[in-house]
Amino acid sequence: MRCFSCGNLSLEPVCKSCQQDFLTPEMIETETGSLEVVSFFDYYLTVEFIKSKYISSGYRVYKFLAKKFFAPFIRAYVDHLDNKEIYLIGVDENVDRGYSNVAILSEYGARGAGIKALHGVLKAKNKVQYAGQPLEFRLQNPRNFIYTGPKNINAILIDDTTTTGTTLEEAHRVLKEHGVNVHFALTAAIAKEGVDY
């Protein structure tokens, strides 16, 4: 197997050297509305990995991120809970490109943590693309999420990137209306300057 980033032979999808150079978790904490958001990486430093969602090799990159970073973090969190019945909910898992990178994060994140992911239960009715768009545009074009999962549960919200936080905030609001108690949101990356591309 070859490293996704440098192309050298590697047992893992990302070689040890590239892991060290690009994928050292920063655990960046932010808030959007009343939702706490924890992100592993700075978007601008990890953009080649995050954007792998647009190509087929992104499947193994996202699986690697889920197992290496999401699963241990979630497991450590769940271990501290009295009520360990908590689910992962991915934001708008869609399979337009043959797989959903968010579904991979939630599936392998949940498996490694010994909990379950609820797939495809939080879908955006509005399929508008946010990449590269400013906050104003995002506010004028809400996702209009529909939640079809179980009510009155505990959950952790999963996404690949947070930018302005508007998507997570909107998702949080819809989940709350269904009695879903979202402990926090976990994303691979955060675009701190509020701009992605």
Ligand SMILES: [Zn+2]
């Ligand atoms: Zn490498």
